[in-house]
Amino acid sequence: MDDSDIREARGSTLSAQSKPRWWIIIVYLVFLALVIPWYWPAGDTRSAYGLPLWVIATLAALLLTSAFTSWVFLSSPEDSADE
């Protein structure tokens, strides 16, 4: 085992212990595309319930992001040793 292996072994001990759920990043990229309203027509002045429609669209996407994040936290593995 050379120095590099020792360093990586140390990194492994103090890094991820369980396999990360990388697909979650893809979902967040989709949410990112939705919460920033690049896609909304610039000149649109329509509104509903006192809010411009583009605001409602971005808030709806944001609420979905909140719900998804909440689910990810609640569904992530728990360290039973801590309980």
Add this chain to the structure above:
Amino acid sequence: MSDLLPFGPGAWAFIALYLSLLLLLGWAGRAARKEDTLQDFYLGGRGFGFFVLLLTLYATQYSGNTIFGVAGATYRFGFGWLVSVHYMLAIVVFYLAFAPKLHDLSRKRGYVTPADYLEDRYDSKAISLVGSIVMIVALNNYLLAQLMTMGRAMQGLAGPFGDEAYNYGVVGLALIMLIYGTLGGIRAIAWTDVIQGGVLLIGFFVLLVLLIDEFGPLSAATARVAASPDAFKVARPEPAMLREWLSYMIVIGVGGALYPHAIQRIYAAKSRRTMNRSLASMTFLPYMTALIAVIAGIYALAYVPGLEGPATDQALARLLRIVQGNSPLGYAVVVVIFSALLAALMSTADSAMLSISSMFTKDIYAVHLNPNASESELTKIGKRCSWIVVGALVVLAILLKNQASLIGLIDRKFDVLIQLAPAFMLGIHLPFLEKGPVLVGLVAGLVIALGLAFGPFDFVVAGKVWGLHPGVYGLCVNATIAVAGSRLHRNPVRS
């Protein structure tokens, strides 16, 4: 708050009662102390349950700036400042990148400060020292901003004696914070956060009800703005502003998650399950706070038009003054909102103060100045450090009276803080990351972020390059050096 009418004796009695309660909790925190150790003083024995953890995270993350800074920025940018809701949620999302694993490690390896992880992970005193300095500088900046806002809050209520009131406000509130913080450590601070977080939530709710009651529905305010010369503030932001949205989400999302006092709360959680439940609930709090501050900014834009420059940070205060003068109920409600502002300021400032003292004591004093100091000695040093740091910042806050813009201070702090992201967020997932490239990346990121922010460059417009904060460019270079450097460093050895 400099545009409010002066408070009467009843209002001051209410505020005095609230401040006395904080001191009482400081004493209770001291009585609940289990041992004279850093872990007990700074992490409360790692026993924070769901409710305390949620409210302490909430009260810490939402500062006085959330109320007045966001309302003021909304006044300037209109609905374009809805991004404040986005970046407050982004903080919670970025916790996902490292908090659960860091919590587990902190319990197994006994971390007290964020730099304990860096030292343990990379076996490098240089990385932990640079990390500590970055975090201490960023937090000092933050603490100074809170102290100055405390002064301004008092200044506004004193009429012609505003200047003296600013000084007394900064000194008096800092003193109260120091007493309960050094008496009971993180326990006192977390318990006061529960009160402060509660007052803050109630304050925001009351603010929303008050605005609707006083000025009518939001639709009327929006229509009024749409029919004014500020109509562009209702329209979808221009692409340049949307690039800024992305930048704010990265800079504040990553930086807010890496706040040292937030990391220490991750360490202090009773269990991973508790932490996950608290963070899951945190995802919905931006709608009860930042969104209400944006709505308040829209009301201010509609009903108090014509403010320019720094006066826009007073937009909400102008609105509240109208309410305050209209009825006794309005007056009482403004007192509650003012208390919420104090709660937001103090809960953020006390956490920053304790975190600075822990990092100085554990990461600098105990490692570089007195490695043989006992835990009890270190706790005493930590308390003295709090007094010295806050004392110095109080003097600075008085000297710099009315100098810095709230948002301006925020921007630079996060530019620096996010340079720690590769060391924490990548280091915890990528075992191959090595100390040399991580350190070089960190230093390069800091040089780029600060160089672009303060250098004489024509292409830096309003502190940003093509709508992105200098820290984002620093972070890209930083992360590339850390990852590619570690790979390149390892492969030749293998071959």
